[in-house]
Amino acid sequence: MLNSLLSQYTRSLILVAVLLLIVILEVLEVRAAIYPGLLPFFEWARSSSWLGLIGTTYGSIYATVEAVHLLSMAVIGGTVLATDLRLLGVVFRDLPSETLTKGTHKVFSAALISAIATGIFCAAGVGDKVYYMEVFWIKMLALVAGSLFVFLVKQPLLNSMPHDEINPWTIRLLAVTSLLIWFTVAATGRWIGFS
Amino acid sequence: MNQFIFDIAVMLDNTQWSTLLHESYYMYNWVESTHVLTLVLCLGMLFLIDLRMLGYAFPGVPASSIADRLNMPMLIGFIVMFITGILLFYAVPVRTSQSVWFRFKMVLLVAAAVNAFMFHKRMNESVSTWDNDAKAPSAVRMGAILSLTFWSIIVIFGRFIAYDWFDCEYTDAGSLSQLLSGCINGQAQF
Amino acid sequence: MDNEKKMTDKEITAIGAGVAILGSLLFYWFGQFISTIELLELAYGSLNFFNNPLTF
Numbered sequence: 001m002l003n004s005l006l007s008q009y010t011r012s013l014i015l016v017a018v019l020l021l022i023v024i025l026e027v028l029e030v031r032a033a034i035y036p037g038l039l040p041f042f043e044w045a046r047s048s049s050w051l052g053l054i055g056t057t058y059g060s061i062y063a064t065v066e067a068v069h070l071l072s073m074a075v076i077g078g079t080v081l082a083t084d085l086r087l088l089g090v091v092f093r094d095l096p097s098e099t100l101t102k103g104t105h106k107v108f109s110a111a112l113i114s115a116i117a118t119g120i121f122c123a124a125g126v127g128d129k130v131y132y133m134e135v136f137w138i139k140m141l142a143l144v145a146g147s148l149f150v151f152l153v154k155q156p157l158l159n160s161m162p163h164d165e166i167n168p169w170t171i172r173l174l175a176v177t178s179l180l181i182w183f184t185v186a187a188t189g190r191w192i193g194f195s
Numbered sequence: 196m197n198q199f200i201f202d203i204a205v206m207l208d209n210t211q212w213s214t215l216l217h218e219s220y221y222m223y224n225w226v227e228s229t230h231v232l233t234l235v236l237c238l239g240m241l242f243l244i245d246l247r248m249l250g251y252a253f254p255g256v257p258a259s260s261i262a263d264r265l266n267m268p269m270l271i272g273f274i275v276m277f278i279t280g281i282l283l284f285y286a287v288p289v290r291t292s293q294s295v296w297f298r299f300k301m302v303l304l305v306a307a308a309v310n311a312f313m314f315h316k317r318m319n320e321s322v323s324t325w326d327n328d329a330k331a332p333s334a335v336r337m338g339a340i341l342s343l344t345f346w347s348i349i350v351i352f353g354r355f356i357a358y359d360w361f362d363c364e365y366t367d368a369g370s371l372s373q374l375l376s377g378c379i380n381g382q383a384q385f
Numbered sequence: 386m387d388n389e390k391k392m393t394d395k396e397i398t399a400i401g402a403g404v405a406i407l408g409s410l411l412f413y414w415f416g417q418f419i420s421t422i423e424l425l426e427l428a429y430g431s432l433n434f435f436n437n438p439l440t441f
Contacts, residue, residue, distance in 0.1 A: 059358060059360065060355075060360070063351075063354050063355055063357075063358055064351055064354075066354050067347075067350050067351035067353075067354040067355075068351075070231065070234060070350055070354065071234075071238070071242075071347055071350055073234065073235065074234040074235050074237075074238035074239045074242060074350075075238075075239055075242050075243075076235075076239075077232075077234070077235025077236070077239045078235060078236075078238070078239020078240050078241075078242060078243050079239070079243065080235075081235065081236065081239060081240070081268065082239075082240070082243060082265065085268075091264055091265075091268065092260075092264050094260070095256060095260065095264075099253070099255065099256060100253070100256075103252055103253035103255070103256065104243075104252070104253075106252070107243070107246060107251070107252045183232075186232055186235065187228065187232060190227075190228045190231050190232060191224075191228070194224050
């Protein structure tokens with residue numbers, strides 16, 4: 001009985017475990033305990049790592065990488081909008097959403113890798129600044145949650161069966177969550193520059 | 196010509212709304228964030244179309260159906276970027292009008308517009324013959340590559356406007372960058 | 386029958402993760418909205434969307 005439950009609902013049980021783990025870590029205030037220990041790493045990234053040294057010495061390289069980061073964001077956002085608005089039935093209604101989802105996912109993955117790579121460079125150049133910014137950590141949290149959500153939850157479900165066999169409300173929930181989470185990643189990123 | 200641009204910029208700078216926008220608590224940041232985040236709508240869609248023409252995205256979907264469906268969100272994005280872009284210029288007119296990056300960016304925008312016009316013309320003429328091919332014919336591919344290049348440089352130069360490397364007050368009188376920026380007392384006002 | 390079809394493991398995970406993430410995001414943005422309003426009230430004293438004791 002237990003065995004069949006475990007094998008039949010592995011993913012759901014892992015999700016429950018992860019959510020529980022987050023709650024426990026919060027209650028035990030693990031975040032506050034780890035936070036001071038991260039400072040040396042960020043200071044090292046800013047003043048001693050190669051990335052930080054290049055970023056702080058050559059302003060033009062830093063600005064160009066920032067621009068590439070923005071371009072990657074544009075492609076990520078474009079694929080997210082095309083996919084999720086199709087899932088919500090706003091655009092591309094004549095194209096099967098299975099085809100579109102598969103097509104955009106490849107482009108999305110490539111752009112996400114490019115955005116993360118350029119993002120690490122940008123963050124390294126201002127490591128001692130972003131460390132103290134709440135909005136930076138919100139962005140990191142949203143980025144991790146968004147990546148796990150897309151690669152481990154959304155794509156597996158959408159690839160596992162024809163979309164019209166999935167409850168339409170589940171699809172809508174997936175689309176809205178994905179739209180909002182990537183919007184959050186982009187908007188908090190823009191706000192890092194203002195503070 | 197530079198004097199004329201300068202006079203207009205000073206006139207804009209002297210209006211009350213320009214100061215309000217520049218010095219508001221959040222409004223300038225919100226306008227700028229909207230400008231940057233709308234990249235997603237405008238360039239995201241444009242790049243998907245271009246990547247389709249080059250055969251990198253959705254090779255199995257007819258090119259015209261990608262182009263037709265994504266055109267509308269792209270245009271909406273472009274209009275929003277255009278309006279917020281004008282507002283950003285309006286908030287800081289004197290410095291921006293004498294930024295060499297801003298000037299390059301405007302030239303590239305015109306080039307991108309010409310390219311877009313030709314791209315559409317070529318595409319509408321011949322799309323029926325290659326609609327289902329993974330790659331578009333070389334003339335259309337060329338247009339797609341040009342569009343990707345122009346817009347990438349536009350984004351890079353747009354980012355550069357925020358930096359002061361070639362601001363008039365930091366460059367030598369008579370230098371090339373002063374000539375290109377058309378420096379007339381660029382830092383005296385915003 | 387459609388109604389009797391059991392939901393798959395992947396779909397349950399999707400609903401659970403979706404609700405959790407969407408909920409936290411909405412909570413975050415609502416909090417941002419409130420704190421922005423309060424800050425603008427403090428700065429300008431003119432916005433009164435909520436009855437904030439800090440403004441007179």
